[in-house]
Amino acid sequence: MTTSGHPVLPLSADEVLTTTRSVRKRLDLDRPVERSVIEECLRIAQQAPSASNRQHWHFVVVTDAAKRKALGDLYLKARLEGQATRAARTFKTEEQASIYPRVSSSADYLGERMGQVPALVVPCIEGRIEKQSFSGQAALWGTILPAAWSFMLAARARGLGTVWTTIHLAYEREAAEILGIPYEEVTQAALIPMAYTVGTEFKLARRDPLESMVHWDGW
Amino acid sequence: MTTPGHPLLDLSADELLTTTRAVRKRLDLNRPVDRSVIEECLRIAQQAPSASNRQHWHFVVVTDPAKKGALAAVYAKGRATMLANRLAAATTDAERADVEARAAAPDEFSPKLAQAPALVIPCIEGQRDAQPYASQAALWGTIAPAAWSFMLAARARGLGTVWTTIHLYHEREAAEILGVPYDEVMQAALTPVAYTIGTEFKPAKREPLGKMTHWEGW
Numbered sequence: 001m002t003t004s005g006h007p008v009l010p011l012s013a014d015e016v017l018t019t020t021r022s023v024r025k026r027l028d029l030d031r032p033v034e035r036s037v038i039e040e041c042l043r044i045a046q047q048a049p050s051a052s053n054r055q056h057w058h059f060v061v062v063t064d065a066a067k068r069k070a071l072g073d074l075y076l077k078a079r080l081e082g083q084a085t086r087a088a089r090t091f092k093t094e095e096q097a098s099i100y101p102r103v104s105s106s107a108d109y110l111g112e113r114m115g116q117v118p119a120l121v122v123p124c125i126e127g128r129i130e131k132q133s134f135s136g137q138a139a140l141w142g143t144i145l146p147a148a149w150s151f152m153l154a155a156r157a158r159g160l161g162t163v164w165t166t167i168h169l170a171y172e173r174e175a176a177e178i179l180g181i182p183y184e185e186v187t188q189a190a191l192i193p194m195a196y197t198v199g200t201e202f203k204l205a206r207r208d209p210l211e212s213m214v215h216w217d218g219w
Numbered sequence: 220m221t222t223p224g225h226p227l228l229d230l231s232a233d234e235l236l237t238t239t240r241a242v243r244k245r246l247d248l249n250r251p252v253d254r255s256v257i258e259e260c261l262r263i264a265q266q267a268p269s270a271s272n273r274q275h276w277h278f279v280v281v282t283d284p285a286k287k288g289a290l291a292a293v294y295a296k297g298r299a300t301m302l303a304n305r306l307a308a309a310t311t312d313a314e315r316a317d318v319e320a321r322a323a324a325p326d327e328f329s330p331k332l333a334q335a336p337a338l339v340i341p342c343i344e345g346q347r348d349a350q351p352y353a354s355q356a357a358l359w360g361t362i363a364p365a366a367w368s369f370m371l372a373a374r375a376r377g378l379g380t381v382w383t384t385i386h387l388y389h390e391r392e393a394a395e396i397l398g399v400p401y402d403e404v405m406q407a408a409l410t411p412v413a414y415t416i417g418t419e420f421k422p423a424k425r426e427p428l429g430k431m432t433h434w435e436g437w
Contacts, residue, residue: 008233013375016232017368018266035434042432046425047237048367049382055426060433067435078353089271096272103272130352134405135297135387137355142382142408145363149267150236152364153371157232164268166360169353180437190360207265208274214261216254217283219398 006037008157009200016157019202023161024110027195033063033118037158038194045151051139056126057147058186060179063119070178071168072115075191078167079111093208110163110193117193121162122179123148129187144189152192161197166190225256225376228418238420239371242379243328246413252336254282256376257412264369270357275344276365277404279397282337289396290386291333294409295326297385335411339380340397341366342404362407370410379415382408 011019038061050057062068086104091097114120125144129137152162168175168191175191176183230238261278269276281287302322309315332338343362349355370380386393386409393409394401 008231011232012227013230013232013235014227014263014372016235017263017372020266022268039428039432043425043428044233044236046428046431047239047422049241051384055431058431058433058437060437062435064435086271091273092275096274099272129355133388134347134390135301135384138384138387138407141359141363142384145359146367146370146382149364149367154233154236164360164364166270166353166356169356170351172353179433182437186437189356205266207262210258210262210265213265213274213277214258215277215279215397215399217281217286219277219279219400219404 006034006040006158009159011157016153018204020153020156021161021202021205022163023197024106024163026198027117027161027193028198029113029116029118029195031118031196033160033194033196035063037160038119038121041151041154041158041160044154045147048147048150050143050147054143057144058124058126059151060122060124060181061119062122062179067178068117068120069115071120071175071191072113074171074174074178075114075165075168076111078170079107081170082167092212095206096208099206114193117195119194121151121192121194122175122181123151123189123192124181124186125189126186128184140187141189148190148192155194159196159200160194162192162194164190164192225253225259227375228377230375235371235375237422239374240420240423241381242415243331243381245416246331246335246379246411247416248331248334248336248413250336250414252378252412252414256378257337257339260369260372260376260378263372264365267365267368269361269365273361276362277342277344278369279340279342279399280337281340281397284333286396287335287338288333290338290393290409291329293389293393293396294332294383294386295329297388298326298329300388301385332411335413337412338409339369339412340393340409341369341407342399343407344404347405358405359407366408366410373412377414377418378412380410380412382410384408
């Protein structure tokens, strides 16, 4: 597995972890993504841990143009409906507030094009998360989300860009119908568009000071 | 950041992603872990994405022996609660026997949490029962990738971790021990952090890819 069939960028492990950005405007919508490279990333994702090693994660991969368009339409609908909420959003720091318009414009760009991204990937987990106790929910999220993030990191190592989105879940049932997912038994966790990136150079992002998020020996 | 202060194992990104195992028995409980190496891993974790770039994640790092002991006790209690729930939900004799066997076996892991050099609890600002459900997905989608990046960065530095959630059966008690404001902040997991005994880990056996992958539809 570590001798990859697809070319891997010359990035160290730390570089992959620190330069896997949310890619929207630099997704190459014209370059197809091979099924084999997606499978390679999924095999790596499978090496993430799962609660009691149940491996009850699933990934729906969509390249069919009609289905991508249908999912893209759902995503855009949710995006447009969230406008009022976004306008009222508050931030912890001025810096976050000043960066947000750029994030938002990038998300608007993606909103118009989600259905055109070469591959859409929907990580799912068996069970309806909202029916579990909080501890049970944490175990389900703690199974599917590390695998999904490993998938995105493996993609970055291969020159592919992704971005973690969740707003289509406002219409999870409609998305389940489009994809044939048994809604009562399986919860969708995210919608990840995937494409080769335009250029492969990505930088570290500015982040809040470490002290604002770390609490030693207590809050 | 990419020229770290702490020695890195010679692992490619793919090797890192495929050999970060859930480490329990191979945690070196006697070797101290520097605060600075944990901070290095946390800086890497911060590079994960967050919903609307809000960065509303938090990491509580516990090295105080009394607090580690108290958290280990909450974990052990959570294990007992989980097993009791499973026993109550069991529908066959085989299931019941399985749960009873687990309950009767000695709990080797909980005491290790008390002895681990550090415990790390990733947290997120937000409501446990946030509605609609999509907004919970955004909360978890913020804290879980950062927590996993932390664990991957730890592995790259020879440290072992394991993602656990059963202390959350008694999350409020853990919040009291740590001073976490329970009503505003939810805990997502708990992992010990310790150097591993040996640094060689292999990819794990997994189910065939076809079982979990659905092309163009379920």
